[in-house]
Amino acid sequence: MKKTVTLTFSDGSPSIELPIEQGTYGKPVIDIRALGAHGYFTHDPGFTATSSCTSAITYIDGDEGLLYYRGYPIEELAYQSDYMEVCYLLLHGELPTTEQKTAFVQSIRHHTLLHDQMENVFRGFRRSAHPMAVMIGVTGAMSAFYHSGLDNFNPAHRIVVAHRLIAKVPTVAAWAYKFNEGQPFVYPQNRLSHAENFMHMMFSSPCEDYQPNPVLARALDRIFILHADHEQNASTSTVRLAGSSGANPYACIASGMASLWGPLHGGANEAVLRMLEEIDDVSKIPEYISRAKDKSDSFRLMGFGHRIYKNMDPRAAIIRQTCYEVLDELDLRDDPQFKIALELERIALEDEYFIARKLYPNVDFYSGIIFRAMGIPTSMFTALFAMARTAGWVAQWHEMLSDPAHKIGRPRQLYIGSARREFVPLDQRKA
Numbered sequence: 001m002k003k004t005v006t007l008t009f010s011d012g013s014p015s016i017e018l019p020i021e022q023g024t025y026g027k028p029v030i031d032i033r034a035l036g037a038h039g040y041f042t043h044d045p046g047f048t049a050t051s052s053c054t055s056a057i058t059y060i061d062g063d064e065g066l067l068y069y070r071g072y073p074i075e076e077l078a079y080q081s082d083y084m085e086v087c088y089l090l091l092h093g094e095l096p097t098t099e100q101k102t103a104f105v106q107s108i109r110h111h112t113l114l115h116d117q118m119e120n121v122f123r124g125f126r127r128s129a130h131p132m133a134v135m136i137g138v139t140g141a142m143s144a145f146y147h148s149g150l151d152n153f154n155p156a157h158r159i160v161v162a163h164r165l166i167a168k169v170p171t172v173a174a175w176a177y178k179f180n181e182g183q184p185f186v187y188p189q190n191r192l193s194h195a196e197n198f199m200h201m202m203f204s205s206p207c208e209d210y211q212p213n214p215v216l217a218r219a220l221d222r223i224f225i226l227h228a229d230h231e232q233n234a235s236t237s238t239v240r241l242a243g244s245s246g247a248n249p250y251a252c253i254a255s256g257m258a259s260l261w262g263p264l265h266g267g268a269n270e271a272v273l274r275m276l277e278e279i280d281d282v283s284k285i286p287e288y289i290s291r292a293k294d295k296s297d298s299f300r301l302m303g304f305g306h307r308i309y310k311n312m313d314p315r316a317a318i319i320r321q322t323c324y325e326v327l328d329e330l331d332l333r334d335d336p337q338f339k340i341a342l343e344l345e346r347i348a349l350e351d352e353y354f355i356a357r358k359l360y361p362n363v364d365f366y367s368g369i370i371f372r373a374m375g376i377p378t379s380m381f382t383a384l385f386a387m388a389r390t391a392g393w394v395a396q397w398h399e400m401l402s403d404p405a406h407k408i409g410r411p412r413q414l415y416i417g418s419a420r421r422e423f424v425p426l427d428q429r430k431a
């Protein structure tokens with residue numbers, strides 16, 4: 001017997017019975033699609049309690065601090081898998097066999113180059129352009145290079161798009177960095193692993209040999225795994241909404257990058273480092289904790305809090321461990337920002353304000369310390385987040401278009417504007 005809920009109205013209007021759906025895990029959902037016919041909308045600004053779609057890709061339990069990609073716990077994937085396997089898993093639903101992985105990695109490597117003319121797109125920016133602005137522009141411009149013969153409703157075409165974007169976005173990110181630095185673009189070396197290739201494009205130059213540090217490459221690969229997908233977050237929802245109209249997928253991923261860039265979302269890792277630099281000394285932490293609690297002060301503790309996690313973000317714990325590994329490898333264990341971050345976390349987690357609101361470090365709190373230790377500038381932090389999240393964006397886009405019942409997204413509203421009124425000619429208007 002399907003579970004239902006009955007809406008009754010205090011004014012005696014006829015009650016409405018609505019079906020309740022239960023997924024594999026998580027809160028059951030009330031299917032409200034019939035409400036419109038009964039003359040009602042639901043109202044949920046910020047979508048704090050709204051399921052926007054059916055998905056089999058990622059599950060998050062915010063109370064327990066759980067994160068599964070296709071049923072696999074993030075801790076197991078982070079320490080036992082690699083980013084290429086996770087890309088395959090997110091896209092196809094299963095971990096690849098040896099043959100499937102070899103073919104997948106080969107296909108990704110085949111697409112790492114950008115069309116030669118795209119160099120001109122980079123050169124249209126000022127040298128000082130923020131890497132995210134460049135990534136959004138160049139990724140969106142790909143829709144001009146890959147548009148003909150692209151049928152969003154052909155699964156094979158969608159898989160090619162997914163491979164192209166997973167392969168090319170790291171090249172775009174690295175070239176955005178080189179463009180900022182005034183250095184020549186470095187072409188991908190496809191004999192390298194995904195993370196090593198990114199490091200090669202970021203840090204090598206025509207003038208000297210460069211060998212990616214394997215410990216740092218492994219740490220970067222793990223960070224890419226942790227950032228690969230996260231259910232229906234703001235940027236993924238942006239990609240889905242843009243893609244629901246049948247828009248060019250390269251343009252849709254560019255829209256996801258735009259949403260991720262916000263400091264409340266993927267821009268938080270950059271904001272965390274700037275916050276730690278501003279705090280500058282552990283003795284100033286209490287002052288900033290007070291400011292974070294002061295409603296009249298716009299300052300927030302960047303890298304803390306999460307819409308869903310009311311427990312430790314499982315990714316933050318793994319990244320903190322990775323932080324220790326990277327700083328040890330680089331003999332930077334006394335990194336001042338890391339010390340401030342550890343002390344800030346300790347103090348905040350003992351403070352009633354943060355405890356009462358279940359505010360814990362999130363994925364962005366420690367990642368910036370690792371990136372900076374690796375020599376990656378703060379302005380590139382969100383670009384790395386976008387690189388990693390491209391796997392989740394394309395998987396969610398592919399899943400949405402694979403559903404024959406999918407519809408164009410078109411939310412409604414609670415209108416609070418003027419009632420109907422007559423037009424007033426210009427010469428009769430009063431201030």
Ligand code: SDX
Nearest residue numbers: 230233264265266268292300301302303304305306307357
């Ligand atoms: C990501 O959605 C995802 O999955 C995102 C992400 C992903 O992988 O895609 O996980 C990646 O975006 C992580 C979050 C990165 N952002 C930050 O670190 C920015 C700082 N954090 C916040 O701005 C905030 O916590 C949000 C935006 C993350 C969540 O905000 P919500 O869910 O809308 O919560 P809220 O703003 O309603 O806050 C609830 C209370 C408020 O206090 P009261 O009004 O109840 O008194 O908590 C307070 C807030 O003022 N609060 C904070 C705070 N975060 C929330 N107070 C101080 N510092 C903070 N960081």
